[in-house]
Amino acid sequence: MTTHPTEQSAPADDTPVAFYDHLLPGIEAGRYRITVEQQLPAEQLPGARLDPVEQIVDVRAAQFRLDPAWVHAVYPAAHSQGPFNGLLPHITLNPTALPWERESFTAGVQNPGRAPWLALLLFGEGELPGDPNALGTTASVTIRALLDGDAAVSGPVLDRDAVDPTLLDTPCQVVDVPGELLAQLLPQPSDLAFLAHVRTGGKDAAPVEGQDSRPGQDAHAVITTARFPGAGRGRYVAHLVSLEGHTPPGPQADGKPVRLVSLHSWTFTSCPQSGDGFGRLAGRFVPGNGEHSAAPLRPAPAADSGLPDELGTLLEQGMVPMTHITESGERALAWYSGPFLPRVAPELPRPADGHFPDADGLLLHEPHTGTFATGYACAWNVGRALALADPGFSTTLVRLRHQGRLRRATDRQYATYRRQLFLSAPSTGPAPRMAARMAPRAAALTPREQFEELLRGDALDALAPTLGIPEDDEPRPRTVRAAPAAYRLDAPKRSSAPPQASPDAREAAAWLAKLRTLSGVPFDCLVPDQRMLPPESLRLFHVDRGWLDALLDGARSLDRHPGADATTDAELDELLNGQGTVPAAGLLLRSALVPGWPTLRVEARTASGTTPVEVIRREALGADVLLMLFEKMPDRLTISEPHQGLHFGVDDQGNVALRSLAPGEVGRPLGRSVPVGADPALTVTTPAGARVLDIGRLAARLAEDVKPGSPLSPAEFAVQLVRAPEQLTLTFEGTTR
Incomplete structure (x- = not known):
């Protein structure tokens, strides 16, 4: 395994990132008065002039609080530490037009150059009187108290009538900033527009070529601060504040602090020698970095463990020794292997009908140690437990099996009726010879079947629609007892077109396909020993197809009868084959990169580097673990900061x-x-x-x-x-x- 780290490079013309000055809403938030006047040309006519009609319209938008889901990302990441002294912290917001939905400095100052009403301010330790340790501490006041003002601070001047009355008694977070400090940190009103822009990422993005273009998909608003963190070690807190209702910062004669509404805040530590920057975190995965290096997922024994060769071999193959409690309650040693292995697993032999009926048949004997390998049996039990825990799936599966058994019983009954009607055919034509050959079978009929043979003529014609027997194209005289088409030798055959799958079958197959990507499987079943995935490590693995099959067999075992449900099982198998690719490989990343860069880019490619490997599933498992499943084992991985993380x-x-x-x-x-x-x-x-x-x-x-x-x-x-x-x-x- 070799590594090829790339140097920092500027976005080229094909980089799918675009920048826009702003995204202005159709109408800004605030209170509007709409006046309608109507006047006819002939003013001398009675009623030609009508009184004007006025209507007050409130356009509302976020003002005092921000939905946490609207924050796409922040940089530096919350609670991170790294060499940030040369970077300008910024926040990325999902609502693209949010920074321009209101006016900044609305206390008698016009908005210059489409400046945003939001600003990002950075404070160090000892700068905020209410938060001397830069821990992100804020004060909580009601919106009513904020609008009423406080004699000790200089707060925003806002129109109370334009605020939703239901919000007046709800809290908001504020910070009191010394006026002199705010004047030093906040740019001039004419310069604020440079600290906000709109960025798009994705294949449909286009470079900036004018102001008439509109942001495409995957657009985000970005607000940047104008302050650099210090060169020395120190903690900082970033506040996204509202400038609405304030006057531009400047020398305050009264010396009062300025009360700002804090919509979002986070803390980080700037430390030039820290190893928590992106480059240093990702650089740990290169070879020769001990347990941090990218390696197969396995519980490799320590060099001085002194284990016998056969036990070391089992560990190298991904087997983990664990306590096994038998059905009789005895405790014994067993080996467990999850679906993630450092090797390509051998094919698991299947039963005659293709599905394991229980977990006991999946307990495999390990000849070297004389113990059992319980991985497949555990997979079966986990699948059954997940199916039972989902009432929607279990109900759908049981209903599907009952419908299949009903169809099977109906087909058998229909075949019985056809056979009896054939044996009861008239004694002319080729039918007598066929009936003579089938006479021994007729002698073994049950009393009910013998009674059905008595049905002749008109009774048979009356039952034909019920039994699904097609009638002749032309009516025949009742005196002529010709053989009905249902038991002629040239009777119409059923359509050879495959029947369409029922909604229950499609729903059950979709649930099983999602389970096949290990969705909902406990993490302990995937990684049975935490030493297999130490902090700040990247592990590659092959996916054991037999483990996935055992998992699905357990989920499909509800109300299953091998003989009666063969048709339903075949239908589910066929639908599952069309439900996407089965994962064959993947990776687990346990690192501060996962929470620090939520949209971290991980690209998997083949040896040529040009063909991407399909990603079947990507999901963050917990706070710092990322799981990715691929269609096949990649030959090359590229880990990079996301485009929105610029x-x-x-x-x-x-x-x-x-x-x-x-x-x-x-x-x-x-x-x-x-x-x-x-x-x-x-x-x-x-x-x-x-x-x-x-x-x-x-x-x-x-x-x-x-x-x-x-x-x-x-x-x-x-x-x-x-x-x-x-x-x-x-x-x-x-x-x-």
Whole structure:
């Protein structure tokens, strides 16, 4: 196994990321007065002039609280630590138009340049009086108290009538920021627009080529702060605050702190020597990094364990020794293997009817140790337990089996009637010879079947529709006792077209197909020993098809009779074959990358690197474990930061790498840079030691190099500050396929 880490690179023209200045709503939130006047041309006529009609309309949007589900991601990740001193923290929001749904600085100040009403402020330890340790502590006040104001602070000035009355007594979170500190951290109103933009990601995204285009799918609003974390170790708290109803920050004569509504907040620690950055976290998976290296999933024994060779071989094959309690209550040693193995599992022999009726038949004897291997039996029991725990599936499966048995009984009864009607045919034509040959069978008929032979003529014609016997095309005289078509030798045959699956069968097959991807299976059954997946590790595995089959057999065992349900089982088997690909391999990632980058990109490809491997399932199992199932074992893995996880800032030397803004070349490196960190005119150090970008001057300085004679738009400004995502590529040579 070798690794090929890639260097940071700028987004090329084919990178599926696009930037937009903003996404303006059709109408901003607020209170509107609609006046309707009507006047006829002939004013002298009676009733020609009507009184105007007025209507008050409230357009409401998020104002005092933010749905946590609207926060797509934050960077740096909450409670993370890493070398963030050269990065600008930002927040990504799902509602694309949210930052522009209201007016900023609505206390008598017009919104300049479509500035957002939201701002992201970064505070260090000892800066907020109410949160000296930067733990994200906020004060809770009711919206009514916020609107009434507090003599000790300078709060927002908002129209109470425009607020939903049902929200007045609900709480909101606020932070009191010293006025002088706020004036140092918050850019000028004309510069706020540069700190918010819309970003899209996906195959349908297009580069920025004008303001008439609209964001495509997978669009998010991004709000960035203007402050860098400090170069030394320190904890910081980021607050997404509302600027609505405030005046622009400046010298406060009264010295009152400013009360801001905090819509979302998170904390992180900036530490230049930390190993929790993306590059350092992903770099742990390279070879030679001990238990952190990407390796097969198995409980490998310690080098000095002194185990016999046969036991070491079992551990290398993914077997785990565990306590086994027999049906009689005795405790014994057994070996367990889950569906994830470091090897390709041999094919599991199947019973004659193709399905295991119980778990006992899946207890396999391990000859080297004289114990049992219980993995398949456990899979059967887990499948049955999951089926019983889902009343919808269990009811559907039982109903499907009953319907199948009813059809089988009906077909058998129909065949009996056809046979009896054939034996009771008239004595002319070829039928007598056939009846003579079947006479021994007729002698063995039951009394009820002998009674049915007495049905002749009119009685038979009356029963024909009930028995499903097609009538002759032409009516025949009742005096002529011709053989009905039902028991002629050339009777019409049933249609050869396959019957359409019932809704119950499709529903049951869909549930089983989802179970086949191990959905709902307890994690202990997948990874029986936590030492198989230590913290900060990546493990590859093959999926045992026999384990999946045993799991499904257990789920399908409810109310199953092998003989009576053969047709239903065959129907389910056929439907399952058309329910997508069966997983054959996968990976488990246990790392801080999972919570820190929720949309982490993991691409699996073949040896050529051009053909992607199909991902059958991807799901986060718990806080820091990611499971991915593939159609086959990949030869190459690429782990990279998501496109929506692009972050902003300067390089290690404090420079902004300039990028092209030409159509078709947006994001291409120009090979030039602007020193930002070392220029006191662009990076201002406040009296408290905070490093804050002068957004207006920086935008003008960048425009001189990349767009002479024209100012930068918010989207173009964001492109210049982008730091491309890091990625790590792992290749696996000689992997058993």
